[in-house]
Amino acid sequence: MATCKVCDDEVETLVSVKIGYKTKKMCEDCADRAREESEVAEASEAVVQQMMGFKGRRG
Numbered sequence: 001m002a003t004c005k006v007c008d009d010e011v012e013t014l015v016s017v018k019i020g021y022k023t024k025k026m027c028e029d030c031a032d033r034a035r036e037e038s039e040v041a042e043a044s045e046a047v048v049q050q051m052m053g054f055k056g057r058r059g
């Protein structure tokens with residue numbers, strides 16, 4: 001048995017999920033959520049960079 005550090009549930013197995021540069025161990029449920037969130041984070045980061053790019057060009 002292992003304990004998921006994200007949701008504090010006891011689970012059979014933990015899975016490793018790569019988030020950004022780090023790898024975290026968590027249960028399957030949290031892993032699914034984390035993968036989705038990291039995809040969203042990457043997408044929004046790109047948007048922020050674009051916005052900053054526009055600002056920079058405008059002055």
Ligand SMILES: [Zn+2]
Nearest residue numbers: 004007027030
């Ligand atoms: Zn969990």
